[in-house]
Amino acid sequence: MDIMNLSRSTAVAIRDPWALVPSLGNLDAYIASVNRIPLLTAEEEGKLARRLREHQDVEAAGRLVLSHLRLVVSVARQYLGYGLPQGDLIQEGNVGLMKAVKRFDPEQGVRLVSYALHWIKAEIHEYILKNWRMVKVATTKAQRKLFFNLRSMKRQLKGEAADADTHRTSLTEAEIDTVARELNVKREEVIEMEARFAGCDVALEPGSDEDDESFAPIAYLADDRQEPTRALEARARDELAGPGLLRALDVLDARSRRIVEERWLKVNDDGSGGMTLHELAAEYGVSAERIRQIEVAAMKKMKKALVETA
Structure with a gap:
């Protein structure tokens, strides 16, 4: 099932305008459609939520999800600065919305929009952390807090406009202290996250238009010592x-x-080899050519012996 659409049984059960949401293939049409879906009143929302919790009503779940799709679009827009496709961000946010609808309790006295906001952001955060870089840049709670707040705080501290290269401007010692104090993290963690932001992914293999692989990491990072062959x-x-x-x-x-x-096998202390053909010829009283012939015949015998015992 496409995560952006309800199951076939659900779609059939929902009447217009709930079944008029296009797929994310056409992002503009999708956004325009979800913005036209009417919002639910508090009373309607409560009734639908109770039908879902008490009777597992699929139609009620669908109406709750569809009426809050515009919220996901709004939240996803806030994370476009990470360079990931907006459609993917919306799709992950919708996963969080569906989780929120499943767990929503209308008796707690809060609207679904407030409850779902946490789940939508959580799914989008997880998606960004997994896909922003090949290597994870934030695994601890403090690192996650820095990841999603450091760039905006830098813009505030430096008074710069938001742009893609803002995070490349280094923080001063005083600014590091300010960030660490306001986010309640260690100075070392601020410095480490700043360094991670400044880094970039490097392709292991050269691009298709590059013929020379000698300078690509794949040429010197591969460890073939344990390769079977x-x-x-x-x-x-x-x-x-x-x-x-x-x-x-x-x-x-x-x-x-x-x-x-x-x-072939003798090496003297000075690094020189053994006797020459002429020296061996003089020792055995034969010609140098005869010594060479004996050497060739001996090599053939040795090769045959090695092949037979291999």
Whole structure:
């Protein structure tokens, strides 16, 4: 069910003008329609609320919700400065309105508009906190209080017009003390929220029009040490460099093994390698080309042994 519309059974039960509210697809038409829906008198509201509580009357719930949709629109307008779609704010506010209607007790002596205001704002606040940034900026009670009051207080303190960049103007030490005192929070919490406002989200991957990924966070934040394929490759590499190499050397005769060890595995203290082809040739009384041939044949044997034991 679209959260902005009542269920099919409810819509059928409600007569004009209650069933004439369009969807949020056309925001202007929606707002114009809800503003034309007549308000309920205190007596009508009380009767409908009692029908809902005592008889679970769906039509009564629908009329209570529809007559207060204009209230949600009015409240949602107050939060347009956070850059979130107005339609989404209205939709979340309507969720709060329906929760309020469900819990409303007419015997408490208050009008539904006063009771619903808390629920509407609570749902909109929660939506903003979850969607304003990818990372939550307010989780504690003090942080929530600062989140929804800091920018307006800064405008008052600095005497600036409301604009999107107001929160980027840093507070002075005296202003921090004033905000902390008036909101009954710690100075450190004011400073922390100010820093969070000043920050911004950074895309992990470059935009589609950027070819170079080397400077995007995805290039240096990813930890692939535990990636299964790389872990298997590292394990196989360690095996070949240790026990696997020893098994491969064992299949060689003494001369072939010494040639391979001198040519590829020996490292002297000064960082130089082992004997050259000519030095080995002189030792064994053969040509350098013959030493090279023995080396190539030995490598083939070792490779075959490694493949068979893999």
